[in-house]
Amino acid sequence: MTVKADMISMSVIRRLPRYYRFLYDLKQNGVTRISSHELAKRMGLTASQIRQDLNCFGEFGQQGYGYSVDQLYDALYHILGVSTPSSAILLGAGNLGRALVNHMSFENKGFKLVGVFDDSDALVGSKIHDITVQPTTLLEEFCKTHSPQLAILCIPKETAPGLVERLRQCGVNAFWNFSHYDIALRYPDALVENVHLGDSLMTLSYRLNRNE
Amino acid sequence: MTVKADMISMSVIRRLPRYYRFLYDLKQNGVTRISSHELAKRMGLTASQIRQDLNCFGEFGQQGYGYSVDQLYDALYHILGVSTPSSAILLGAGNLGRALVNHMSFENKGFKLVGVFDDSDALVGSKIHDITVQPTTLLEEFCKTHSPQLAILCIPKETAPGLVERLRQCGVNAFWNFSHYDIALRYPDALVENVHLGDSLMTLSYRLNRNE
DNA sequence: TAGATTGTTAATCGATTAACAATC
């Protein structure tokens, strides 16, 4: 893959997985080529935006023809890093943590889950998706051996600051953060993706109330 | 609360729950007044943005003093609709659906969960958070009685189109959508909040690979 | 070839930041 610009805006990056999903569906439906105009219609975007977005990463289309679905899908597969999985660990194996692991395929998203940590006696020793839950005391030891690149944080806000500091010491720099602890404020260089489910739900509450 | 503009941009709306959380923390810590400058420092925003955002909804500050934490928190409590809960139903009581219900407080986010639906024999009849799981065949009957305002979709993509159409027929217009079915494309007037956990994770895969 | 569609530059639109008079 050819990358043209060094700095791609988050607005563009956030659209990539959706392109990837739509192209997968097109492939499944036997569509082999598609124009930016047709893809735009199907995705509810403008053709301009699609061409601008894709051209951040290379020239995938052909004048007069459009884009090869297979080729574009494959390009995104590499761009999104699905072809080179990073290792991830889960911190906190409560309801949410377990649901995440059971619910989705990490492999298809560029990650491999290699460890699960929790301090609850009820959970330590149990298996989640073939991985045995370990006590958090073993975190440093585990990281020395496995060097995980991502930490998935499904822990309470209070536990987070101490744990994130330990993870940083272990060389973990990327966080999929479901807690309300604001990692980016304390570690500006960390790669952080916050998932604030409560905030997301509240925007619906706002809009429901505002609409009436 | 005084609303100045009719149309508030989603950029602003998405910041409101975070303001609400930070103000809650300030309250807990006994802080009674705060300037836009100080709040900006704590949240990693600019003071300008905070004042612009808040002024979409009214004039909550006082020149020379700043904002009363209590008063501003209370304003957001009303603006976000926490004071007037809407009723919600959960469709799909699998791993993710159950985790959501057990993990978070709907009441604190402006909703009350009134029904849970699933078609799995193993789940129908079981209780989730004091609510008995019903088969989806009872959806229409239930909606006639309870008129839920929000549907939480924790169902596979394939099941979604039929179910969303039925929900619309039942008068449900707001969706907290964890499925990959694109509701907004088919129903442009619906209130939709998508939570695409896989997409969110993939942005981290992209950034991890790009960073090296 | 002619029609279609790209890649890319220019124009527009919207969101963020800066500046400052008003005022507590």
Add this chain to the structure above:
DNA sequence: TAGATTGTTAATCGATTAACAATC
């Protein structure tokens, strides 16, 4: 009162859309 900080207008920045020459 003087200092601080707001609400708001103006300036800037970034993202989206439109336009079009290049070309398959």
